[in-house]
Amino acid sequence: MIDSQKAKEVLLQAQELACTRGDRRLFESLEFSLSEAECLHVIGSNGSGKTSLLRIIAGINHPTKGRITWSGKPVLNNHSSDTEFLANLAYLGHKDGLKNELTSVENLSFYRRLENTFDPNQIDRDLAQMGILEHADISVGKLSFGQRRRLAFARLLRSEFKLWILDEPFTGVDAEGRELIEQICLEHLATSGAIILTNHQSLEGSSLAPHLSELRL
Amino acid sequence: MNSTFILFCRREWQLLFRNTANLVQPLCFFVIITLLFPFSLPLENELLSRIGGGVIWVSAVLAILMSLDAMFKADYNDGALEQWLMHPRSLPIAMLAKVFIHWVATGLLLTLFSPVLSMAFRIPTDQIWVLFIGLLLGTPSLSLIGAIGAALTVSLHRGGVLLAVIILPLYIPILIFGAGMITQSSLGASIDSQVYALIAILTLAITLTPFAIAGALRITIE
Numbered sequence: 262m263i264d265s266q267k268a269k270e271v272l273l274q275a276q277e278l279a280c281t282r283g284d285r286r287l288f289e290s291l292e293f294s295l296s297e298a299e300c301l302h303v304i305g306s307n308g309s310g311k312t313s314l315l316r317i318i319a320g321i322n323h324p325t326k327g328r329i330t331w332s333g334k335p336v337l338n339n340h341s342s343d344t345e346f347l348a349n350l351a352y353l354g355h356k357d358g359l360k361n362e363l364t365s366v367e368n369l370s371f372y373r374r375l376e377n378t379f380d381p382n383q384i385d386r387d388l389a390q391m392g393i394l395e396h397a398d399i400s401v402g403k404l405s406f407g408q409r410r411r412l413a414f415a416r417l418l419r420s421e422f423k424l425w426i427l428d429e430p431f432t433g434v435d436a437e438g439r440e441l442i443e444q445i446c447l448e449h450l451a452t453s454g455a456i457i458l459t460n461h462q463s464l465e466g467s468s469l470a471p472h473l474s475e476l477r478l
Numbered sequence: 479m480n481s482t483f484i485l486f487c488r489r490e491w492q493l494l495f496r497n498t499a500n501l502v503q504p505l506c507f508f509v510i511i512t513l514l515f516p517f518s519l520p521l522e523n524e525l526l527s528r529i530g531g532g533v534i535w536v537s538a539v540l541a542i543l544m545s546l547d548a549m550f551k552a553d554y555n556d557g558a559l560e561q562w563l564m565h566p567r568s569l570p571i572a573m574l575a576k577v578f579i580h581w582v583a584t585g586l587l588l589t590l591f592s593p594v595l596s597m598a599f600r601i602p603t604d605q606i607w608v609l610f611i612g613l614l615l616g617t618p619s620l621s622l623i624g625a626i627g628a629a630l631t632v633s634l635h636r637g638g639v640l641l642a643v644i645i646l647p648l649y650i651p652i653l654i655f656g657a658g659m660i661t662q663s664s665l666g667a668s669i670d671s672q673v674y675a676l677i678a679i680l681t682l683a684i685t686l687t688p689f690a691i692a693g694a695l696r697i698t699i700e
Contacts (some may be wrong), residue, residue, distance in 0.1 A: 316560075319564045320564045321563050321564050321699065322700050345566075347566045350564070352561070357556070358560065359558075360556065360558065361556065362497050363496065371485070372561075375482075377480055
């Protein structure tokens, strides 16, 4: 296992990362690295800063201290202007960024157009893969939570995203949906992508286990 | 077809007609507030036509102020703002597109309705034009400046009052020049200086506020 990991390129590296929320120190001198085909499971109790860490990596929040490097190059301190890095990652948090008023296809098309990868046939294929093609023309507000979640994942099905940052990806999905999400995660890892995720339950028994590494906050 | 501005305009335009409340509410508010004045003031011929322009301006400012609170709320609540924040595409340009469509749905619509309302105040025809041009040049600045306040208060549950306190003082210059135009023209004087002032404010607003809006959003969404 260690040998096979060595050959893989290190994608993301965090050094001396620290985060303070108000007066509370969430974590400090946090160090970790993430290689291709690796799934990093961030573990911690409620309020230990899991979501904050994920948002810092995604560039939505700023760390109090520390450095992040991507493929060996330091990510600019002002994350938001580092378009090269940002183009590589997809973040899916508690909120999914989907518009209630628009249909599944319209929601997905907007994001694909933003990412310059719009292709109507591909969108149909992605929706079919997530098993929600029959709801393609229903406004997202009428979908169930689990279906919404599947649609949110359909957005990630793009090879340009090397790093998926998933906050509680299995919350609110049924067993079938969970299997599906694990499946696309595995496919993503197989194409030398990487995943950082948080989850309350252990993932040891899941199909992701061979790729798994853990980070305790 | 893939420029950030066009993409966001299209999306906002689509959303506008899926959720027509945002389109209808400010307009109704504007019309009703304006029409309360002819009903409540003494029926002196001169009085209404003298104050009409000012009343329409104040109503327009209030209607736009009322619509600001919802500007980023939905995008904040469903996480779309987070996605844009971490997107390689330019956030200021995206926000400029958003504000542009907001203006079309509020400011432009109010401006188009203002000549009709002017009749209730018996404003002379040549001054209706002055009012129209003033609103056309002034309301985009109102939307742009207001968006900064909307961005700053987006994470607050009841940010409406705070938003008004932050934004209304900034609206005063636009109100002075906009309403001043009508007074000026009723005296038969030239309105060039006010037009230039409004254009100058608008130019500044278009070039600077998108960055302020983007900055405000980055600070607020922590």
